[in-house]
Amino acid sequence: MIENIPLLVTNISYGVTFIITVGFGLAVYLKSSRKTAHIMFLFLSLAIGIFQICHVFGINVVDGESSRSIFTGSLSVIFVICFTIHWVLAVLEKDSEKIKTIVGFYTVAVGLVVFYLINPSAFLLNSVPKLYLPNYYEAGNYYWLMFVFFTVGALYAFYTLAHAYRIADPAHKNKLRYFMAAIAIGFPLGSTAFFLALNINIDPIYSTLFSIYIIPLAYGTLRYDVMDIKVVTKKAVSYALIIAGIGFFIAGINWADTLIQSVYTWVPIWAIPLTSSILAVFIGGFVWEKMRDIDILKYEFVTVVTHKFRTPLTRIKWASEMLKKLIPVESADQSRLAVDEIDNANGLLVELTDMLVSLRQVDDINYLYSFEESDMCKIVEKAARNMNKHILDKKIDFSLVCADNIPSVMLDARRMQFALQIVIENAVIYTPEEGRVSVSVTQENGKVVVSIIDTGIGISKEDIDHIFTKFFRSKEAKTTDTEGMGIGLFMAHQIIERHDGDMSVSSDGIGHGSMFKIEVPKA
Structure with a gap:
């Protein structure tokens, strides 16, 4: 008892x-x-x-x-x-x-x-x-x-x-x-x-x-x-x-060592502690090896999937380049525009594949971004330019304003462009026809700030806390765009954080649009 x-x-x-x-x-x-x-x-x-x-x-x-x-x-x-x-x-x-x-x-x-x-x-x-x-x-x-x-x-x-x-x-x-x-x-x-x-x-x-x-x-x-x-x-x-x-x-x-020592006095005092230490090392090593196998399996899975993506994407790129050579640049029909759109879409898929690899490697200390002094305005302009066709199709009132004397920033230009493109694309997708999307680049408190404001579907107070969560999509977002995966803003947020920046969102609620704010330290 x-x-x-x-x-x-x-x-x-x-x-x-x-x-x-x-x-x-x-x-x-x-x-x-x-x-x-x-x-x-x-x-x-x-x-x-x-x-x-x-x-x-x-x-x-x-x-x-x-x-x-x-x-x-x-x-x-x-x-x-x-x-x-x-x-x-x-x-x-x-x-x-x-x-x-x-x-x-x-x-x-x-x-x-x-x-x-x-x-x-x-x-x-x-x-x-x-x-x-x-x-x-x-x-x-x-x-x-x-x-x-x-x-x-x-x-x-x-x-x-x-x-x-x-x-x-x-x-x-x-x-x-x-x-x-x-x-x-x-x-x-x-x-x-x-x-x-x-x-x-x-x-x-x-x-x-x-x-x-x-x-x-x-x-x-x-x-x-x-x-x-x-x-x-x-x-x-x-x-x-x-x-x-x-x-x-x-x-x-x-x-058990204390018990054995009191009963079997001939057992060396160091025998049981040494045995327990060796067993603990073997058990720990076995557990670590199993966990390592799981990580390797995940690594190989993502590697195979991304490789399988890249092969057909490369073929699409070759095909689009061949079509561009066959169609004159000054052609007035829609063929040239269609080929350009295929080429842009293929480029986005290549970037997405690269970002998936980045997500796999986000905790790998050997995986480094390639930072260099860059012009944020030019990067924003490139990101917006890729959305021209969608903006024209939806008759969006789009504006891009860069303030004077914006300082340079240390960026991985390719990834930053991808992150900005995700946010601008979301603004265009979730803004109704003839709506308005405004992008501005300013300088505040030693940081370069990119603001993307839209008159779209807005975000509820309940959903705003989850907006950068992987695979999260609000009910309104699912209704507006059925093909989304809920991974874009998560990836954009990860990229901004890797630049020691900050990404935030605000909205007055459903139907009142939203504003995404990206802040990156100046060089």
């Missing part, structure tokens, strides 16, 4: 929340491993995970000195604050602006950890039994410094989010609500672990809920990419379960 049910509940709760914490951390990271916010979120999750592991092992060890040594790992809580603040500023795109604040928090955190490691008794004394726990933290003379740092950091993170919320547009306010609620609930619950260490009899079981605040943070980060969440989360949870499984396997082997 189980004698200490509260302890069992605590152990199980921390085990479950560990899997949740690491799982969501990986889910966010796998969504886009290149973004600072996603990297910081992973570090935040891992820091919480380290605390959870050390906490569970520390409260279950009977020897007070051994327990204190294990509890030293809970210093990771100090970095939870640093990673939270860094993540908040990265999400708000203020990490460059607030670099001194970030460095300041990291400096204090490292100093605090070093101080505690040099003076262990300043952090914790030998653990002692408390409530139903075999052992628990016994605060040292300067343990309160960590509590103060934890509190100040949490308040700063919340204040920063609250300030951003006041000035944010409606599209971003929903996301910030999740973040503010998570910090407002999660950090106070997490702080309940401190009180018993200070001999204030508050049950630390509530601190297990601290890591639950990861869920709204992850949801707020991922909810605008609904189509990706199912796949990414499934992979992340699989990784987390594998990590947890290996961890429990090693813990079980090490527990």
Whole structure:
């Protein structure tokens, strides 16, 4: 019969929340491993995970000195604050602006950890039994410094989010609500672990809920990419379960080591740990190999598909060039226009194929864009020129205005043209006949800004948050253009981000048109 049910509940709760914490951390990271916010979120999750592991092992060890040594790992809580603040500023795109604040928090955190490691008794004394726990933290003379740092950091993170919320547009306010609620609930619950260490009899079981605040943070980060969440989360949870499984396997082997040593004294003390380490390496290697095989399979599939696309596209290009030679340039009939349209459409398909390859390689560090100093106005003009026939067919009132003295920008001209063409094409497709599409190139705050405004079908408040999500199409878009795939704006957004730019959209609702704004830093 189980004698200490509260302890069992605590152990199980921390085990479950560990899997949740690491799982969501990986889910966010796998969504886009290149973004600072996603990297910081992973570090935040891992820091919480380290605390959870050390906490569970520390409260279950009977020897007070051994327990204190294990509890030293809970210093990771100090970095939870640093990673939270860094993540908040990265999400708000203020990490460059607030670099001194970030460095300041990291400096204090490292100093605090070093101080505690040099003076262990300043952090914790030998653990002692408390409530139903075999052992628990016994605060040292300067343990309160960590509590103060934890509190100040949490308040700063919340204040920063609250300030951003006041000035944010409606599209971003929903996301910030999740973040503010998570910090407002999660950090106070997490702080309940401190009180018993200070001999204030508050049950630390509530601190297990601290890591639950990861869920709204992850949801707020991922909810605008609904189509990706199912796949990414499934992979992340699989990784987390594998990590947890290996961890429990090693813990079980090490527990068996103690039992074997007490029964079979002739077994060398190093035998079981060495065996468990070798097994863990083999298991980890096997899992990694299987995951690598899946990635290779996806890579080869996309490679084969894109190759199969390129072969007929090349033949179409050759055929169109032959037809152009047979038809005089000055020909007044529609034949020359038709051949030109075939050639333009083929060029677009070639670009689309290249972009599919780009999507496959988006996380490959060896895959680089070819940046060079470029004239944004010329690129916009080329993108618009390819839409001339569609504009004429729909009798669209189209205008393109480039302001004077637009500075050069560092671009991959081919990809930027493709991204702009997607947005202009969407504006033309979703604008009714005799509607209006206006494109302008201006300079604002050290950035070159391209604005595409149309009098088209507009975007509802519910759909605007999802507009750059892969494969997302609104009900109105599906009705207007039945052939769309919902991948164009996603690809355009990816391209703009690779240029350290920003792409946003605004609309007054259905039937009121929309405005897409692309900002790229000047060279």
